[in-house]
Amino acid sequence: MPLNGQNGQPRAIPALDQLPRPLYARAEQLRAGSWTPAHRHGWVQFSYAISGVLGVHTEQGSYFAPPQWGVWIPAGLDHTVTTSMQAEMRSLYVADAAAPWALARCRVLEVTPLARELIKQFCTFPAAYPEGDSAEARLVNVLLDQLAALPEVAFSLPMPQHPRVLAMCEALIEQPAAQASLSEWAARLGRSEKTLMRQFQRETGLGFRSWRQRMRLLSSLGALERGASVTEAALECGYESTSAYIAAFKGLFGHTPGELFQAPAAQAVHAFAAVP
The missing domain is CATH 1.10.10.60 (Homeodomain-like)
Known part of the structure; x- marks a missing residue:
């Protein structure tokens, strides 16, 4: 398999000018050979592979997430996302202010069982979930703490x-x-x-x-x-x-x-x- 995984037509990048909340989730079913043109976001992106293998490619190297792992993509970094086979992905978009601990480089992280369950629950929330002292906001804070602690793995290929x-x-x-x-x-x-x-x-x-x-x-x-x-x-x-x-x-x-x-x-x- 070519490590960049590109074949077929590129998929559209959803238009999103700003995040409705500090944490925002997207669920996607990706077709075999799916890929995006190079793009960047004004927020951190954590793309988690439920099934299939995700490839994230930057000028610095390529990063791969088999099932149960995800790729942490810093805000403002040009990147493409590819899948050679059909894949299911959850993406978390994180406002910079909500992740002051985040390193300014791509990383592949192992999704722990607790983080997986928190992501699962968060994906059931509305995009504009209640803030303040709500149960939803408290879960978001716990999820952010768990994301900060996810272990890094060496599923990258520096170029x-x-x-x-x-x-x-x-x-x-x-x-x-x-x-x-x-x-x-x-x-x-x-x-x-x-x-x-x-x-x-x-x-x-x-x-x-x-x-x-x-x-x-x-x-x-x-x-x-x-x-x-x-x-x-x-x-x-x-x-x-x-x-x-x-x-x-x-x-x-x-x-x-x-x-x-x-x-x-x-x-x-x-x-x-x-x-x-």
């Missing part, structure tokens, strides 16, 4: 800014199973392996092997999402050993492929069955 190194990374993303080494890439780019290694580390914050492993694992999410076997997903993203793929996958995501795409997704769909 370099240097044009030649960026072109190398884009070529690797297009063919995740390609086996060319860093020394081979250095020869293609006309520089020494040590120079390219240092520049890659400086630009992405990761070593070449770590970056490529993360890219491969993230690229395999699309195959798993469409129902491919673990072996097929492993081969498609460049692993010759299924056991090595499963071990690396669990090391990054904290779950095996089967755990991530079966039990969590089923529980999430069940938990949100009553949400309009």
Whole structure:
């Protein structure tokens, strides 16, 4: 799967000049191949994947949310949102003043069971929910506290800014199973392996092997999402050993492929069955 996930027609971005309340929710069913043009909001956006895999892409890198995770997008940041397969998403829009603790960078966060239930309940509120000392406003405050405490996970792929190194990374993303080494890439780019290694580390914050492993694992999410076997997903993203793929996958995501795409997704769909 291309990590940017773009194919088909772009989906429209709903017009919203301002938030009716400090916290606002949107529920969306996204078609396979859905994507938005680059855009920005005047507020923080937290996009939570109930089913499917969300991809959020910025100039700094790409961020992926399988079921039970979400992407935190700072206010004013240009981004696109993609899904390779059908997905169900909940988006929370948060006024800057309501989240003074928020970091000014994209992050992928694990949605805890308590936060999931609070989001579920909040999605039943009217857009202009009662404020002051109302039950709704108290729940919103608890939900904001929970959002502030969500653990961050490493489901992101930082991208370099240097044009030649960026072109190398884009070529690797297009063919995740390609086996060319860093020394081979250095020869293609006309520089020494040590120079390219240092520049890659400086630009992405990761070593070449770590970056490529993360890219491969993230690229395999699309195959798993469409129902491919673990072996097929492993081969498609460049692993010759299924056991090595499963071990690396669990090391990054904290779950095996089967755990991530079966039990969590089923529980999430069940938990949100009553949400309009």
